[in-house]
Amino acid sequence: SLHLITLLSNKGLSAIDMTALSSGHTIGQAHCISFRDHIYNDTDIDPNFAKLRQSTCPFSGGDDNLAPIDIQTPTFFDNKYYQNLLAKRGLLHSDQELFNGGSQDSLVRIYSYNAWAFANDFVAAMIKMGNITPLTGMEGQIRLNCIVVNS
Secondary structure, eight states: OHHHHHHHTTTTOOOOHHHGGGGGGGGEEEEEHHHHHHHHHHHSSOOOHHHHTTSOOOOSSTTTTTSSSSOOOOOSOTTHHHHHHHHHOSSSHHHHHSSSTTTTTTHHHHHHHHHHHHHHHHHHHHHHHHOOOOOOGGOOOOSTTTBBBOO
């Protein structure tokens, strides 16, 4: 997450902003291909949670199978995402890195029990992110797949 903190810092966002904005993952689903390595190879994951996700995401195949990113409240925007991280139930490796013995652990703990602090920081971070000047014209692109640069 240090690499991501540096990238966001270059855009005027702080580590607090990154941790707050990551809660966008409290709503939505992820394709098996995006979390397979985490549920089969990482050690920073609850073994029962890994088994649950492995039941719909086989070791090979099923790349497009979906799982909710937030197992507790997948259709609500709330701070349960952070509670999942405390329980080592972050579906995506990058999410679980927020609570993995690093610099953001204390903030994840605060957000997990203090919905007001989380919401307040999220709003401030969204405003900051909204003020980042986007690349336009030939300097930027609208990606067809958010994780892959268009070829």
